[in-house]
Amino acid sequence: MTRAFAWIAFALGAIYFFLPLIGTVEFSLRMLRGQYSFEAYRRVLADPRFLDTLGYSVAMAVATIVFGVLLVVPTAFWVRLKMPRIRPLIEFITLLPLVIPAIVIVFGYIRLFNTSSILPLTGSAMGTNVLLMFGYATLALPYMYRAVDTGLRAIDVRTLTEAAQSLGAGWVTILARLILPNVLVAVLSGAFLTFAIVIGEFTMAALLNRPAFGPYMQLLGANRAYEPAALAVIAFAITWACMGLMQLVTRFQKHTRAQR
Amino acid sequence: MTAIAESPAPRVRAARRPSLVWLGVVPFLAFAFLFLLWPTLYIVVAAFRTPQGDWTLANVLGLFQKSILDAYWISIRISLASAALGCLIGLLVAWAVVLGGLPAWLRGPVMTFSGVASNFAGVPLAFAFLATLGRVGLVTILLRDWFGINIYAMGFNILSFWGLTLVYLFFQIPLMILIITPALDGLKREWREAAAILGASGAQYWRLVALPILFPSLLGCFALLFANSFGAVATAFALTGSSLSIVPILLFAQIRGDVLNDPHLGYALAFGMIVVTALANGLYVWLRLRAERWLK
Numbered sequence: 001m002t003r004a005f006a007w008i009a010f011a012l013g014a015i016y017f018f019l020p021l022i023g024t025v026e027f028s029l030r031m032l033r034g035q036y037s038f039e040a041y042r043r044v045l046a047d048p049r050f051l052d053t054l055g056y057s058v059a060m061a062v063a064t065i066v067f068g069v070l071l072v073v074p075t076a077f078w079v080r081l082k083m084p085r086i087r088p089l090i091e092f093i094t095l096l097p098l099v100i101p102a103i104v105i106v107f108g109y110i111r112l113f114n115t116s117s118i119l120p121l122t123g124s125a126m127g128t129n130v131l132l133m134f135g136y137a138t139l140a141l142p143y144m145y146r147a148v149d150t151g152l153r154a155i156d157v158r159t160l161t162e163a164a165q166s167l168g169a170g171w172v173t174i175l176a177r178l179i180l181p182n183v184l185v186a187v188l189s190g191a192f193l194t195f196a197i198v199i200g201e202f203t204m205a206a207l208l209n210r211p212a213f214g215p216y217m218q219l220l221g222a223n224r225a226y227e228p229a230a231l232a233v234i235a236f237a238i239t240w241a242c243m244g245l246m247q248l249v250t251r252f253q254k255h256t257r258a259q260r
Numbered sequence: 261m262t263a264i265a266e267s268p269a270p271r272v273r274a275a276r277r278p279s280l281v282w283l284g285v286v287p288f289l290a291f292a293f294l295f296l297l298w299p300t301l302y303i304v305v306a307a308f309r310t311p312q313g314d315w316t317l318a319n320v321l322g323l324f325q326k327s328i329l330d331a332y333w334i335s336i337r338i339s340l341a342s343a344a345l346g347c348l349i350g351l352l353v354a355w356a357v358v359l360g361g362l363p364a365w366l367r368g369p370v371m372t373f374s375g376v377a378s379n380f381a382g383v384p385l386a387f388a389f390l391a392t393l394g395r396v397g398l399v400t401i402l403l404r405d406w407f408g409i410n411i412y413a414m415g416f417n418i419l420s421f422w423g424l425t426l427v428y429l430f431f432q433i434p435l436m437i438l439i440i441t442p443a444l445d446g447l448k449r450e451w452r453e454a455a456a457i458l459g460a461s462g463a464q465y466w467r468l469v470a471l472p473i474l475f476p477s478l479l480g481c482f483a484l485l486f487a488n489s490f491g492a493v494a495t496a497f498a499l500t501g502s503s504l505s506i507v508p509i510l511l512f513a514q515i516r517g518d519v520l521n522d523p524h525l526g527y528a529l530a531f532g533m534i535v536v537t538a539l540a541n542g543l544y545v546w547l548r549l550r551a552e553r554w555l556k
């Protein structure tokens with residue numbers, strides 16, 4: 001009885017989630033009348049703006065990940081080691097991006113960092129790129145911090161640090177060669193999630209007028225019929241790859257742990 | 261890395277003056293202040309200012325006009341509906357996978373898929389639903405050709421309240437599955453057995469034991485899902501352009517081109533969004549504190 005009900009719940013869920021995916025794939029193949037073809041994909045891939053915007057978003061994602069790791073790992077480490085009392089405050093801050101809508105944050109950026117302000121980041125293309133990267137780092141903060149903090153919980157930070165210090169290691173050495181390798185799996189899973197978020201992000205990139213993949217998809221969607229479905233399939237594949245890699249590194253860690 | 265690259269100094273001095281330890285978190289706090297707190301505060305303050313810089317309530321009072329109130333109301337309704345349904349269905353699916361006796365190997369794929377789907381929001385999600393439930397979408401056509409049901413003739417529209425809610429559920433349900441599963445794992449088998457020994461039926465166990473224990477988590481999920489859909493811009497924008505006037509879309513159009521003809525009304529609009537999500541989360545914190553006190 002319970003099991004039958006469980007199967008029904010599962011089946012309904014599966015139908016809801018697979019129908020749109022099947023529908024999208026089917027629609028993306030329908031471009032030529034009367035037959036299935038990859039014409040929509042061919043057109044998407046032939047569009048130079050596709051590769052340009054995707055390349056831009058990949059570069060932004062990588063920059064965001066590097067910056068996020070450099071910001072979050074030392075902070076989470078330091079808070080655990082020296083300032084456990086302010087952990088609630090730090091955690092509260094990292095959770096704020098889940099509460100404050102991204103559109104509000106970027107609205108603040110536009111007004112705060114415009115050309116007539118003290119920090120005129122939106123004045124140049126490079127400055128806007130940096131600002132967008134900071135914005136993405138903000139969006140990724142809840143996931144990144146949570147992942148790294150969970151990773152740190154699994155190791156004995158204090159003992160490891162003291163052991164390294166008694167062997168003469170400085171802080172840079174401790175972080176780069178001791179802490180980072182130990183939380184690498186956590187960092188990687190945070191990184192793949194960040195990648196998945198950044199690659200399709202629309203609001204911030206559109207409002208800061210950067211040539212990212214999200215606004216490009218939106219523009220194509222407003223003007224074409226079949227290409228957007230092909231883009232959706234591609235975007236889904238990218239998200240899937242990120243999550244797959246995330247699972248893979250996590251499994252890899254479990255494997256190495258079991259061997260010990 | 262800069263945080264610690266600079267921190268030999270605090271370490272050396274820490275022996276004598278431990279108060280300098282806080283230097284290690286300065287980069288993080290500086291970042292959070294500059295790119296998270298200050299921009300938000302700026303919007304909040306600007307919502308109470310005139311263009312000349314005087315304090316005023318006119319901007320916030322300006323929100324109380326029919327078109328803007330309607331936008332808030334439909335946004336709140338969509339967020340409530342998609343959060344409530346997302347919680348309910350997500351809980352059911354998570355329960356089915358974790359406790360319902362489905363084969364254990366299903367769990368991994370379901371979790372992975374939830375991770376993918378909860379991040380598959382935004383523009384491509386809108387495309388997927390247009391290709392499925394749009395006027396020439398697969399399901400629309402199949403229903404028409406196979407069953408003779410024309411959902412558009414029956415009044416369904418993907419660009420409507422229920423249409424948007426249906427689309428939002430695609431990322432709300434998986435998010436719920438992801439965050440409620442640890443809580444379901446936390447339900448001990450012994451509790452269920454103890455309840456059964458005392459003569460409780462399955463329904464009684466859920467009503468009197470499991471749900472009260474899960475209550476704080478469920479509330480937290482609800483608040484998170486609510487904020488998640490309330491702030492979502494991309495999906496709705498790609499789906500409807502600016503034809504469905506929900507608050508994030510209105511704000512988006514306002515930032516781009518001042519459609520309200522009053523820049524400071526835009527600040528008030530953004531301030532209103534913060535108030536709504538903050539209220540939802542504040543309510544959650546308050547209820548959770550009550551629930552925890554009661555659980556002890």
